[in-house]
Amino acid sequence: MGRAPCCDKANVKKGPWSPEEDAKLKSYIEQHGTGGNWIALPQKIGLNRCGKSCRLRWLNYLRPNIKHGGFSDEEENIICSLYITIGSRWSIIAAQLPGRTDNDIKNYWNTRLKKKLLAKQRKQQASRALIPMINQQPDQLQYRLEQPSAIPTMGMSRGANLEDQQLKKMVMKLEQGTVQDQAYQMANCGMNYPYLCLAQDQMFIDPMNLTNHNTPTQWENIKYYGTMHEPLMAELEELMYGDGFGGVESCSNVGMAGSIGGAATSAESTSWGDISSLVYPPVVSNYDACQ
DNA sequence: AAACATGGCAACCGCGTAAAT
């Protein structure tokens, strides 16, 4: 029963690829394609490699039009924004950046972008701590300092998909015109109900649940909805803290961003709360209105 | 100049899901 074994794992070569191996793989795929069967490929070419390894080498390195290094500011912004919206779904993020691989983006995030953003955050926090002390009354200052934790951070991966009936009703409301507008219609295409993602004092729509194709236009729409609609925000807060919703604790997957369907791995993994404000400037919320 | 630390990146590992038998 079952399929035949993939390869003799004990006897396949591991480690860095030689130029000869690269040339063999590249030339074969360019002429014949993968044939949809990576496991059979190395045998056909005469490579002593696991099919899985061939696939990785092709996708991350040999494939045409691959870009390495030199991420532009625009690309950085897209990566940060998407990370905040959907978490560490690198393949989806890579789909928004032509020529970039998920591996490349993941590496870039882990080695540079994350640190860059955290450094920026520390700088902002330092300056933010000073301004209220100079300009505000003590009671206002206290309010200001409490604000960041007033709305909890939630898992921004699939964990933020709010399945509860009440929140579904809110989505229905969007469709019925309470906050209806042209961009929403474009984004939604009249298909599925988008899932809502709550983050700090902004709401996002999970792009995975909009349509099946990721386009720049769609991303613009998503960003559009990132600038939260005030009435909807108030209603969401009511649901979160009012009797009907059962409080924050009843919501599944409350916690850190970037732990999609699995363990958040690195001890230094960055929380949603750490970096979200660096990408999207805070919108004017009822908190700020109190100032 | 040598030893050590750090950063960047390619490749591997392991898991969840789909598909083949």
Add this chain to the structure above:
DNA sequence: TATTTACGCGGTTGCCATGTT
């Protein structure tokens, strides 16, 4: 229907280059 494996993905590791002491 059960079992087994391929595929695709995200997380992690290990090597090499570069920087610092």
